[in-house]
Amino acid sequence: MSRPKPNILVTGTPGVGKTTFCEALAAASSLEHLEVSKMVREKRLYREWDDELDCSIFDEEMVQDALEPLLESGGCVVDFHSSSFLDESLVDLVVVLRVDTSTLYDRLEKRHYPESKVKQNVEAEIFQSCLDEAREVFEEADIQIWEMPHDTEEHMEEALERVLGFVRSFG
């Protein structure tokens, strides 16, 4: 499906720096940053709330229904820790941000997350859950999946340059 501007999914374990990266990418391009976790909270796109982990159990169908009209015209950066809800026909590139577990631990610690939530997210990064989920959803559809380190400012600049190159050459 041809779109004038690409839709890019930026995913990764909570705390890897998706929002930081997406804000910088949106500022450097004409793409619109869709911070899905914020949309889920504000539009209540969930059926239940996990009090222990202090997070929503988002509803895939509700999130897809909210995003599809925005993605159909292209030019979006979708920022979320999951990729299971996205129809591959609406995605042109997937970026999976990665950090080492000690960096991730420190970042999540600073948020004063419950120990169980820090542990759950560090384990997800160790077992590369987000990368495996993106591969499961998008590899069949022949959509590029770029795994990019995001532990330093330098790595962020490198990743931004590479993705901006994709945006410039799209279409």
Ligand SMILES: Nc1ncnc2c1ncn2[C@@H]1O[C@H](COP(=O)(O)OP(=O)(O)OP(=O)(O)O)[C@@H](O)[C@H]1O
């Ligand atoms: N490339 C980077 N180098 C150094 N620090 C970074 C980098 N990217 C993000 N950070 C820091 O890591 C922390 C988490 O960043 P951010 O909130 O963007 O993560 P996230 O993946 O969007 O998390 P969540 O999914 O929970 O929203 C912030 O304190 C941010 O300043």
